Amino acid sequence: MILLRSFINFIVPFLILVTNITSEETTEEIVTQAIVKDAEQESEQVHTSEEKDSVKINAELAVNATNTISTNNITKINCSLEKIYGPVEIVNATRLMELLILEPGPSNRSRNDKDGKQLPGTCVLVLFYARWCIFSSHAAPHFNAIPRSFPHIKAVAIDAIKHQSFNAQYGIVGVPTLMLVHNGKPVAKFNDTVYTLELFAKFVSHLTNLQPNGSLYVTSADFKGPVANTPSNEVDYCLVLSWIFIIACVLYFTSRSRWWQQFVELIQNTWRESNAQHEHVD
Incomplete structure (x- = not known):
C-alpha cells in the first residue's frame, strides 16, 4: 500500500505537468494559426483592393481613350468656299425649298454615301422662329451676326408658324430651332438652351x-434686322382655335358624366x- 501511494503521488503531479505543457503548446499553436490566418486575409484584402484599383484605373483609361477616339473620329462636313453670302435672308417655303434642292454634280450622286459629308457642298443655316416668340427675339441679333463670322454659309430664317410644311419634315417641335443643312440634307440641330453668337459659332465649327x-x-x-429682336x-x-376645341371637349364630356346629371337633378328638385x-303659401 505504501508503495502504491508513493507511485500515485509521483505519477499524478507528472501527468498534471505534462497536460499543462501540452495545453500551452496547443494554445500557442492555435494563436499562431489565428495570427497567420489573419495575416493571410489582410494580404488577400490588400491584393484584392489593389486589383480593384487597377481595374478601375484601366476602365477609366479605356473610357478616356474611347472618348478621345470618338472625338477624333467625327466626320466634319465640307462646306464649299466658292461663294460669299450676304446678310440673313428671311424666306418663305418656296424659297427655302429652292435653297435645299441639290445641285447636279458628284455631291448629288453620293449624298447617301458615307463620304458624302467630305465632298464640298453648300452649307445653309436655317432658323425656324416665330415673330411673337420672346426666345426667338432674344436669339435674333446673334443669328443676324452669323454671316459676318461665317461668310461662306448661307443663313436664312423662316417663320415656322406661317410656313408649317417643313415642321413635320424636319422634326421642328419648338421655336427657335437652328438647323445646319449640307447639300440639302439636314446634319444637326442646335440643342443648347442659350442662344448666343459664341455658342452658334462653336456649333458650326x-x-x-x-x-x-x-x-x-x-x-x-444686328438688333435691327433682318430678324426682328x-x-x-x-x-x-x-x-x-385650340383653346376653343379644348373647352368644347371639356364641356361635352362633363355634360355626359354622372356627376353632372346628379347636379342637374339636384337643381331641378330644389x-x-x-x-x-x-304655391302652398299663396
Missing part, C-alpha cells in the same frame, strides 16, 4: 471645316320644392 472669320461680336445693326403682338389663331312652397 464643331460640325464643319470652317472657323469664325475674325472676332465674334454683335453690333447695334422685338416680339410682335400678333394673334395666334391656331392657339385660339326648384320644384321652392315652387311648391310658394
Whole structure:
C-alpha cells in the first residue's frame, strides 16, 4: 500500500505537468494559426483592393481613350468656299425649298454615301422662329451676326408658324430651332438652351471645316434686322382655335358624366320644392 501511494503521488503531479505543457503548446499553436490566418486575409484584402484599383484605373483609361477616339473620329462636313453670302435672308417655303434642292454634280450622286459629308457642298443655316416668340427675339441679333463670322454659309430664317410644311419634315417641335443643312440634307440641330453668337459659332465649327472669320461680336445693326429682336403682338389663331376645341371637349364630356346629371337633378328638385312652397303659401 505504501508503495502504491508513493507511485500515485509521483505519477499524478507528472501527468498534471505534462497536460499543462501540452495545453500551452496547443494554445500557442492555435494563436499562431489565428495570427497567420489573419495575416493571410489582410494580404488577400490588400491584393484584392489593389486589383480593384487597377481595374478601375484601366476602365477609366479605356473610357478616356474611347472618348478621345470618338472625338477624333467625327466626320466634319465640307462646306464649299466658292461663294460669299450676304446678310440673313428671311424666306418663305418656296424659297427655302429652292435653297435645299441639290445641285447636279458628284455631291448629288453620293449624298447617301458615307463620304458624302467630305465632298464640298453648300452649307445653309436655317432658323425656324416665330415673330411673337420672346426666345426667338432674344436669339435674333446673334443669328443676324452669323454671316459676318461665317461668310461662306448661307443663313436664312423662316417663320415656322406661317410656313408649317417643313415642321413635320424636319422634326421642328419648338421655336427657335437652328438647323445646319449640307447639300440639302439636314446634319444637326442646335440643342443648347442659350442662344448666343459664341455658342452658334462653336456649333458650326464643331460640325464643319470652317472657323469664325475674325472676332465674334454683335453690333447695334444686328438688333435691327433682318430678324426682328422685338416680339410682335400678333394673334395666334391656331392657339385660339385650340383653346376653343379644348373647352368644347371639356364641356361635352362633363355634360355626359354622372356627376353632372346628379347636379342637374339636384337643381331641378330644389326648384320644384321652392315652387311648391310658394304655391302652398299663396
